[in-house]
Amino acid sequence: MKVAATSASVVNCTAEAIVVAVLSDQQLTPAAEEVDIALGGVIRRLLESGEFSGAHASTVTLYPTSGLATKCVLVVGMENGSPAEAARLSREAAGAAAKKLAAKQRGQVAFFVPFPSPVAGVCGAMVGCTGQDLYRAEKKLFPFGELLFSGLTDQQLVEGQVLGQAVNWTRLLVNTPPADMYPQSFVEQVQATLSGLPIRSEVWDATRLASENCQAILAVGRGSVREPQLLMLHYRGAAANAPVLALVGKGVTFDSGGLSLKPSESMLDMKCDMAGAATVVGAMQAIARMQLPVNVSAYCGLVENMVSGDSYKLGDVIRTRAGVSVEVHNTDAEGRLVLADTMHVACGHGVRHLIDLATLTGACMVALGRQVSGVFTNQQAWCDTVLQAATRAGDWAWQMPMYSLYNDLISSSVADIKNVGDGRWGGAITAAKFLERFVGDTPWVHVDIAGPSFAERPWNWIDGGASGCFVPTLIELARNYRG
Ligand code: BES
Ligand code: MN
Ligand code: ZN
Numbered sequence: 331m332k333v334a335a336t337s338a339s340v341v342n343c344t345a346e347a348i349v350v351a352v353l354s355d356q357q358l359t360p361a362a363e364e365v366d367i368a369l370g371g372v373i374r375r376l377l378e379s380g381e382f383s384g385a386h387a388s389t390v391t392l393y394p395t396s397g398l399a400t401k402c403v404l405v406v407g408m409e410n411g412s413p414a415e416a417a418r419l420s421r422e423a424a425g426a427a428a429k430k431l432a433a434k435q436r437g438q439v440a441f442f443v444p445f446p447s448p449v450a451g452v453c454g455a456m457v458g459c460t461g462q463d464l465y466r467a468e469k470k471l472f473p474f475g476e477l478l479f480s481g482l483t484d485q486q487l488v489e490g491q492v493l494g495q496a497v498n499w500t501r502l503l504v505n506t507p508p509a510d511m512y513p514q515s516f517v518e519q520v521q522a523t524l525s526g527l528p529i530r531s532e533v534w535d536a537t538r539l540a541s542e543n544c545q546a547i548l549a550v551g552r553g554s555v556r557e558p559q560l561l562m563l564h565y566r567g568a569a570a571n572a573p574v575l576a577l578v579g580k581g582v583t584f585d586s587g588g589l590s591l592k593p594s595e596s597m598l599d600m601k602c603d604m605a606g607a608a609t610v611v612g613a614m615q616a617i618a619r620m621q622l623p624v625n626v627s628a629y630c631g632l633v634e635n636m637v638s639g640d641s642y643k644l645g646d647v648i649r650t651r652a653g654v655s656v657e658v659h660n661t662d663a664e665g666r667l668v669l670a671d672t673m674h675v676a677c678g679h680g681v682r683h684l685i686d687l688a689t690l691t692g693a694c695m696v697a698l699g700r701q702v703s704g705v706f707t708n709q710q711a712w713c714d715t716v717l718q719a720a721t722r723a724g725d726w727a728w729q730m731p732m733y734s735l736y737n738d739l740i741s742s743s744v745a746d747i748k749n750v751g752d753g754r755w756g757g758a759i760t761a762a763k764f765l766e767r768f769v770g771d772t773p774w775v776h777v778d779i780a781g782p783s784f785a786e787r788p789w790n791w792i793d794g795g796a797s798g799c800f801v802p803t804l805i806e807l808a809r810n811y812r813g
Contacts, residue, residue, distance in 0.1 A: 331456055333491040336440050336478040340364045340398070345440035345478055347402035349427045352377070352384035353410045361442035361480070362405065368397040373405055383407070386419065387426035387790040400440075404431055408443065416446035417724030417802065424451040425458030425791025432459035432471040440478035448482045450724055452490020453497060453802070454791060460498050462505045462795030471793060492616045493805060497798030499523065500605075500612030504784065504796030508584035508601045513551075513559040513632035516583060516604065520561065520611050520630075527618040528567075534560040542675070546650045546667040549658075551633035553588055553641030558633040560672060561607075563614050567623045573682030573813030574625045577614070577804060578673050580665045580688035581607030581632035588635050588661030589643060596692075603665070605783035605796065606687035607632060613804035624811045627681060631672035635664045647745045651675065652768050657745035665690045666749060666761050670768040682813050683712055683773045686765065687800055689780040693757025700781035702726040703800065706762035712773035716807060723802035726782065736763045 336343060340350065340361045350362040356377045358366060366373040372392060376382040382390040386409035393402055408423035409415075424445065431439055439459075445451030461471030479487060503511065503519065511519075517533055524531070536557045539548055544560065551558030561581075582603035586592060592600065607630035614628045642648070646658045648667065652674040656667065665688050676684055694704040703720075705727045707713035713729060720727040739760050742748035747767065751760025762776050779800055788794040 331473050332476040333452060333487055334476065334478055335482060335484065335487060336480050340442050341368050342399050343440050344399045345438035346400070346436045347404060347431050347439045348400045349404045349406060349439065349441045349443055351406050351408045351423060351443045353408055356384045359444055365398065365403055369394050387422045389426055389430045391430065410446065414721050417450040417722060420445040420447040420450040421454030421724055422791040424454030428455040428458030429471065429791060432473065435472040437475040438478055439474045440480065442480045444481065448486040449490040449493060452479060452487060453494040456494030457497050457798065458791050461793040464505055489620065492619050493802060496612040496616035496805070497801045499615060500608045500798040500801050501796040503608040504602055504605045511601065511604065512556040512583045512634055514557065516581060516607065516632055517559050517561050524615060527615065528565065529614060529618050530564045532562040543651045544671040546648050546656065546671045547631055547633060549642040549646065549648045550635055550664040550667050553638040554634035554636040556634045560675065561630040561632060563611065563628040565614060565618050565626045567621060568625045572625050574627055575808060575811050576676040576681035576684040577610040577626060577628045578669065578676055578684060578686035579607035579610035579628065579630045580669055580690065581630045582665060582668065583632060583634050585635045585664065586637055588637060588664060589641050590660045590662040591637060592662060599784055599786065602784035602796065603689050604632070605689050605779060609687045609800050609804065612798065612801045613808070616805045617808045622808050624808050626808055627676065627679065629672050629676045631668040633668055650768070654747065654767055655745040657742040657748040659748045659750045663749045666764045669765055673765065673768045677770055677772045681772065684769060685716060685775045685777065685807070687777050687779055689783055690778045691758045691761050691780055693754060694778040695781040697758055698728055698781065702728050703782050704758050704778040705729045706732055706776040707774060708732070708766055708769065709773035713775050716775045719806040719810065720803045723806040725800050725803045727777065730759055730762070732759065732762060732766070736760055740764050
């Protein structure tokens with residue numbers, strides 16, 4: 331999708347459709363005011379009559395026959411909130427306008443909207459007009475030929491475009507059905523898409539995983555005909571001896587639950603279980619394209635959790651790469667096993683800080699709802715850095731406790747620990763306490779994105795399916811990373 335600046339006035343803009351905004355309390359932006367005057371007061375009339383409330387991310391479409399060069403005006407509501415909400419509100423308003431206009435094929439669409447966060451506005455528009463209907467002959471959303479913005483700097487446009495492409499790429503990877511998205515095809519697609527960027531990639535196949543003692547990754551993958559892979563991406567934008575930030579992603583390309591088989595309703599969306607891995611590769615793409623002056627490495631543990639005569643079993647004891655033995659109580663608690671080995675490899679490379687992203691637990695959705703990610707840490711300073719980046723980037727995130735009492739819940743009488751906690755209670759936290767065992771002293775933040783990374787139903791500003799959540803946060807984190 332081409333993104334460019336427009337210097338045309340609202341009245342003279344010849345784009346196929348233009349977008350203007352109404353702020354809180356039905357306050358017209360300058361561009362909306364101009365349109366209102368050119369069209370004889372129609373926007374104010376709509377607001378006064380109650381036909382259009384101007385509520386955040388709500389829209390109304392006008393088809394002027396005279397007064398403007400364009401044939402279509404979309405008016406979108408955009409709440410003016412606190413600075414902390416700038417990114418989210420911009421993204422939602424832009425996304426809602428774009429999604430509405432994307433219902434048919436269009437060439438140029440021009441935004442005359444004073445976004446509180448222009449970069450998030452550009453990203454939101456690109457995301458809003460891109461759908462999950464990859465395999466539908468008759469599309470429901472049509473990405474625009476060209477997206478124009480008035481009043482944005484070149485740097486804001488470029489950054490917004492890089493961010494939007496990264497988020498949409500992450501969404502594409504997650505939305506691709508599991509028959510086409512398995513560990514090896516994930517690696518191939520990532521390498522193909524990132525080729526040409528200054529990123530070095532390294533892949534461990536099953537043979538190498540065995541020689542590297544990644545027994546937990548291999549155990550989870552054993553039930554599948556698709557071989558597990560560990561994909562590592564290294565970007566070095568700073569001095570060779572500068573600290574390395576590690577991004578770790580859970581990449582379960584399909585989670586059937588294994589022998590602890592999921593019921594069909596819970597299994598349906600389990601192509602989303604590699605969203606953590608897709609998030610970190612999306613962020614890597616943007617970090618490399620922006621040439622950020624930092625050193626970042628991504629680690630994706632890629633497996634398919636399936637059922638076969640060779641599946642790993644309940645009661646099995648796995649010796650993880652870190653040497654910690656784990657008793658398997660539930661083969662559906664596979665993500666923490668994959669992450670255990672993946673994070674141990676990252677820590678072995680001497681990374682200074684680590685953040686992992688994982689669709690880890692349904693319990694996190696019970697605790698926080700479907701739009702908010704759970705955040706867990708072993709070092710408050712690093713956690714505060716991540717939470718602040720999430721706020722600036724417009725991703726919802728909430729920190730959860732890591733009291734030592736939860737350690738008792740994952741103790742086992744036959745191995746060092748077991749892979750589940752105390753029934754359903756505190757399930758997101760016991761999963762995080764399990765992960766904590768595998769990062770040593772490395773400052774670490776775990777983000778459980780089980781809810782926000784994938785939506786059963788569409789929102790006003792984004793189609794259903796993958797959301798690309800936390801791609802903006804990871805980029806924001808890398809942008810400000812000083813070690
Ligand atoms: N991939 C799931 C978690 C999940 C659930 C992600 C819903 C997205 C939406 C994970 O592997 C899982 O199955 N977790 C279990 C853990 C339990 C067996 C301790 C869960 O949440 O039920
Ligand atoms: Mn599972
Ligand atoms: Zn899973």
